[in-house]
Amino acid sequence: MAEHECVQLVPIFSELGSEQLDTIESIVRHHHYPAGSTLFGADDPLDSLMIVANGQVKVYQLAANGREQLLYLLQTGDIDGEAALFENQRRTSFGEALVPTDVCSIRRSDFQDLMQKYPSISINVLNVFGKRLSQLERQITSTATESVEARLANYITETAAALKTDTFKLPLKKKDLATFLGTTPESISRKLALFERQGLITQKPGKVIEINNADQLLLTE
Amino acid sequence: MAEHECVQLVPIFSELGSEQLDTIESIVRHHHYPAGSTLFGADDPLDSLMIVANGQVKVYQLAANGREQLLYLLQTGDIDGEAALFENQRRTSFGEALVPTDVCSIRRSDFQDLMQKYPSISINVLNVFGKRLSQLERQITSTATESVEARLANYITETAAALKTDTFKLPLKKKDLATFLGTTPESISRKLALFERQGLITQKPGKVIEINNADQLLLTE
DNA sequence: ATCAGAACTTGACGGCCGTCAAGAAATTCA
DNA sequence: TGAATTTCTTGACGGCCGTCAAGTTCTGAT
Incomplete structure (x- = not known):
C-alpha cells in the first residue's frame, strides 16, 4: 500500500501538496471492516470524520419507532460525519459495510486544526455538504409529496442517467431500496411489475432493469 | 441604520473585526421585501448567498407534481443559498417573506473570495450546513417512516422545547405547517382535535396550544 | 452440484390519510 | 366596528399502500 493512499484519493484534500498529505x-487512523459489519455503531467513536478509502458503506438512521431509513450509499472517496464538525452533536446514524471496506478516520479536533491550517479543505467540505443538502432537500420534497410509484420511477431514471445506460443492475437489495425511498419491498416489487406490464421497463434476472420508455416513466405520478 | 448593521448580526461573520466587516x-447588496412577496424567484439572481437581516422567510421547494414543500423558516441572521457556493447548481427553491423583510446578498464569486481570505467564515458556514444536514436527515427519516400523528406530536414537543414553554402560538398557518410536515391542513386539524380529546393538549384561540402531557405526546406513534 | 437460507413475488385485507365539500371561525382592511 | 376574505373544522368517501402470509426464485457456501 502506498504511503498516503487513503488521503490521496479523497477529493477534499485534492488541492494539497505531497508534504501536506x-x-x-500521520494523524489518520485506519480501519478495516468485513462485508456486513457495522461501522460507527454505539460503541464506536462519535467524534470523527470518516473517509471511505475502499469499498461501499450504507448509512442508516434509526427512527423513533425503530424503523431504519437509508440515507446515503457512500462510495470510495466519500466522507461522512457532520458529527465530526461540532460538539454536542449526537450521532443519529450508523453505517454498514456493503463489501469489505477500508475506512480512515480523523478526530474532530485534528480535523478542525486541519481546516484552520488549510482553508481549501473547509471549502471543499462545504461543496460536499452543499450538494448533499440539495440532494436531501429534493428527497424530502419527493418523499413528502409524491407517490411511491413516482418516487420509484424517478429513482430508476436518475440511476440510469447517472450510469449513462438504459440497462443496469439495481445497486441495492429491494429492502434497502425500500427504506431509501420510504416504502416497503413488497411495494417495490409491485410497482416494478406494473411498470413492466405498462411496457416501460423490462426486468431481467439478477436485479437488472432495462428502460424501454424513459419519457413515459418520468410522467408517472 | 448603523453602518454594517446587516453583516454584524450574522453569526458566520462573528469572528471578524470591525474593519473586515x-x-x-462594501460588497453586500441590500434588498427589502414587503410581507407576502417572493424572494429569489425565477427572475432573481441564482448565484448569491442570502442573509436575512430582519424579518422571516419561508423557503419552499416545488415538487414535480406542482406541490410545494416548506423546507425552512429562516429568522433574522439566518443564511440561505447553497446555490451560492458552486456553479451549475440550479436553484430549486424559492422564498416568501412572512413579514416585511430585509435581505442582504453576496455574489458567489465575492463570497468565495471572502472564504479564501477569512477561513473562519467557511468554518462557520460549515457548522450551519452541518446542523442543517442533521436536521434534514431527521426530517427525511421522520417523513418516510412515521405517521402524520407522530410527526405532528414531535413537531409540537420540539417547538415547545425550543421556546422553553408549554404554551405557545404556532408560528405557521396550518397550510404551511402541513407542507412542512408532509400532510394536509385537514389532517392537522383532525390530529390536533384528537390530541385535545385525549387530554394531551388544549387549543386556544389564535393558534395557541398548551401542552398538558408532553410525555404521553412523545409516545404517539 | 446441491442444499439451506435469504430475498423476492403475489394475493388478500384493512387502515391511514388525502380529497372534496360545506359550514364555522378568525383575520384583515376600510 | 363591520363586512369581506381567508383560514379552519368536520364529515363522508375512496384509494394508496403497508401488513401478513404463503409460495417461488435467487444466492452463496459446502
Whole structure:
C-alpha cells in the first residue's frame, strides 16, 4: 500500500501538496471492516470524520419507532460525519459495510486544526455538504409529496442517467431500496411489475432493469 | 441604520473585526421585501448567498407534481443559498417573506473570495450546513417512516422545547405547517382535535396550544 | 452440484390519510 | 366596528399502500 493512499484519493484534500498529505496521513487512523459489519455503531467513536478509502458503506438512521431509513450509499472517496464538525452533536446514524471496506478516520479536533491550517479543505467540505443538502432537500420534497410509484420511477431514471445506460443492475437489495425511498419491498416489487406490464421497463434476472420508455416513466405520478 | 448593521448580526461573520466587516459591507447588496412577496424567484439572481437581516422567510421547494414543500423558516441572521457556493447548481427553491423583510446578498464569486481570505467564515458556514444536514436527515427519516400523528406530536414537543414553554402560538398557518410536515391542513386539524380529546393538549384561540402531557405526546406513534 | 437460507413475488385485507365539500371561525382592511 | 376574505373544522368517501402470509426464485457456501 502506498504511503498516503487513503488521503490521496479523497477529493477534499485534492488541492494539497505531497508534504501536506504526509501530515494528514500521520494523524489518520485506519480501519478495516468485513462485508456486513457495522461501522460507527454505539460503541464506536462519535467524534470523527470518516473517509471511505475502499469499498461501499450504507448509512442508516434509526427512527423513533425503530424503523431504519437509508440515507446515503457512500462510495470510495466519500466522507461522512457532520458529527465530526461540532460538539454536542449526537450521532443519529450508523453505517454498514456493503463489501469489505477500508475506512480512515480523523478526530474532530485534528480535523478542525486541519481546516484552520488549510482553508481549501473547509471549502471543499462545504461543496460536499452543499450538494448533499440539495440532494436531501429534493428527497424530502419527493418523499413528502409524491407517490411511491413516482418516487420509484424517478429513482430508476436518475440511476440510469447517472450510469449513462438504459440497462443496469439495481445497486441495492429491494429492502434497502425500500427504506431509501420510504416504502416497503413488497411495494417495490409491485410497482416494478406494473411498470413492466405498462411496457416501460423490462426486468431481467439478477436485479437488472432495462428502460424501454424513459419519457413515459418520468410522467408517472 | 448603523453602518454594517446587516453583516454584524450574522453569526458566520462573528469572528471578524470591525474593519473586515467594513470590507464585507462594501460588497453586500441590500434588498427589502414587503410581507407576502417572493424572494429569489425565477427572475432573481441564482448565484448569491442570502442573509436575512430582519424579518422571516419561508423557503419552499416545488415538487414535480406542482406541490410545494416548506423546507425552512429562516429568522433574522439566518443564511440561505447553497446555490451560492458552486456553479451549475440550479436553484430549486424559492422564498416568501412572512413579514416585511430585509435581505442582504453576496455574489458567489465575492463570497468565495471572502472564504479564501477569512477561513473562519467557511468554518462557520460549515457548522450551519452541518446542523442543517442533521436536521434534514431527521426530517427525511421522520417523513418516510412515521405517521402524520407522530410527526405532528414531535413537531409540537420540539417547538415547545425550543421556546422553553408549554404554551405557545404556532408560528405557521396550518397550510404551511402541513407542507412542512408532509400532510394536509385537514389532517392537522383532525390530529390536533384528537390530541385535545385525549387530554394531551388544549387549543386556544389564535393558534395557541398548551401542552398538558408532553410525555404521553412523545409516545404517539 | 446441491442444499439451506435469504430475498423476492403475489394475493388478500384493512387502515391511514388525502380529497372534496360545506359550514364555522378568525383575520384583515376600510 | 363591520363586512369581506381567508383560514379552519368536520364529515363522508375512496384509494394508496403497508401488513401478513404463503409460495417461488435467487444466492452463496459446502
